[in-house]
Amino acid sequence: MMDIREAIRSRRTVRRFEQQSIPEPVLLDLLEGARLAPSAANLQPLEFLLIDEPARREALFAHLKWGAYVKPRRDPEPDQRPTAYVVALWARERSSFPQWEAGAALQSIILAAAEQGIATCWLGGIDRDGIRSDFGVPDDRDVIGVIALGYPAEAPVLEERDDEVKYWLDDDDVLHVPKRSLGAVLHRNRY
Numbered sequence: 318m319m320d321i322r323e324a325i326r327s328r329r330t331v332r333r334f335e336q337q338s339i340p341e342p343v344l345l346d347l348l349e350g351a352r353l354a355p356s357a358a359n360l361q362p363l364e365f366l367l368i369d370e371p372a373r374r375e376a377l378f379a380h381l382k383w384g385a386y387v388k389p390r391r392d393p394e395p396d397q398r399p400t401a402y403v404v405a406l407w408a409r410e411r412s413s414f415p416q417w418e419a420g421a422a423l424q425s426i427i428l429a430a431a432e433q434g435i436a437t438c439w440l441g442g443i444d445r446d447g448i449r450s451d452f453g454v455p456d457d458r459d460v461i462g463v464i465a466l467g468y469p470a471e472a473p474v475l476e477e478r479d480d481e482v483k484y485w486l487d488d489d490d491v492l493h494v495p496k497r498s499l500g501a502v503l504h505r506n507r508y
Contacts, residue, residue, distance in 0.1 A: 332438055334397055334468060348403065350426060352422075368404065369400065405461040437466055438465040445460040
């Protein structure tokens, strides 16, 4: 099992998954980490919809957009799709910081999943109204984001680059993910 620093360094977004189910105790453990994430004034406005039943996964898949830079080559085929999803929901009356709250909670899921050898893809290109309708999300809850989960069927490669942010596929269909260097993003004591 990897430590948190290794999870941070090695984690990459994955869009192709093995068709092996994630055990329920592992899924619940990931959600436990999200539940315990920081919350402004401890108002705890987030709720989570776990989707792991095959028919419900297919229904959710129809509301998701995958990897704009490498579309359509990285839209998962039926035999490469996630085996579970977490949909983050925000109770508006409980807080006015949904992005901050969701960021902390969903990053907790992502890092805990990486520690377990589970790959993730944080999806923001989603049909929120369609998800609300198809999954019975109450009107007083907003759909914030979706995390796709599964065992990885690809191994994206980190590229340290300051001149490019678009990820790409090489001739061998390997996904390359550029990340800006620390020197390019760090300002110390003053900009």
